[in-house]
Amino acid sequence: MRVVDDGPPDGVNRPMSGLPPLPGRAPASRSAPPVRWLDGGVRLAVTTWGSSSAPAVVTGARAEGQRLTSTAERRNPGGGVISADLSAYVTVIETPSGLDPGAPAVVVMGSQEYDLPPASEQGDDPYIVVEPARPPPGW
Numbered sequence: 001m002r003v004v005d006d007g008p009p010d011g012v013n014r015p016m017s018g019l020p021p022l023p024g025r026a027p028a029s030r031s032a033p034p035v036r037w038l039d040g041g042v043r044l045a046v047t048t049w050g051s052s053s054a055p056a057v058v059t060g061a062r063a064e065g066q067r068l069t070s071t072a073e074r075r076n077p078g079g080g081v082i083s084a085d086l087s088a089y090v091t092v093i094e095t096p097s098g099l100d101p102g103a104p105a106v107v108v109m110g111s112q113e114y115d116l117p118p119a120s121e122q123g124d125d126p127y128i129v130v131e132p133a134r135p136p137p138g139w
Contacts, residue, residue, distance in 0.1 A: 001061045004043055005092040008052075014090035017047050018114075033107055033114035035068070038092065041101020041119040046091045048072050048109075054082040055089035063099035068116070069108040 009016035018034030034047040048056035054076035061070040072091075076082060099105060101119040 001058075001096060002094045003058070003091060004094060006057060006090065009047070009088050009090045014092060015045050016088045016090060017045060020049050020086060020088070033116045034109065035070075035107045035114065035116055037095075037101055037116075037119035037122050041095055044068075044093050044095055046070060046093065046109075048089050048091070049086055050074065050089065051082045052085050052087040053080065055087070057089065058091035058093060061093055061096050063096040065098070066100065066103055066105040067108065068096065068099055068105055072109070 005013055007014055015036060015038070017036040018032045034049075036045050037043075038045055044061075046058045046061070048058065050056040051074075054074050056072040057075045058070050059073045061068060063069075095101060103118055105116040107114045107116050
């Protein structure tokens with residue numbers, strides 16, 4: 001596996017995909033994969049969630065037919081305090097040999113599996129804006 005780029009999502013080179021996990025629950029749907037094709041299938045952007053000070057970074061990806069299994073490790077340079085926040089981190093990798101971007105695939109991340117449509121059928125991810133709660137009118 002070759003990492004092309006990694007860091008917080010920027011919407012252009014590192015587009016975020018999928019939804020953040022709900023506390024204490026598995027992802028709500030296999031239809032919102034945390035992986036998306038880039039450049040027509042040449043690369044993949046893999047989104048992980050964790051602390052912004054110690055993100056989970058993809059360290060391995062292998063394809064067996066149309067099944068892609070990825071592994072991630074927490075990165076904590078300097079070994080400092082890990083913040084208790086939840087943020088996305090995107091690792092862009094070259095598509096592993098043998099994975100056909102023209103066919104549906106299954107992505108395995110830890111104990112979760114996600115359906116990844118062919119690159120040609122990939123829709124735009126919903127743009128999610130997280131804003132601070134506002135008081136109701138009249139408060």
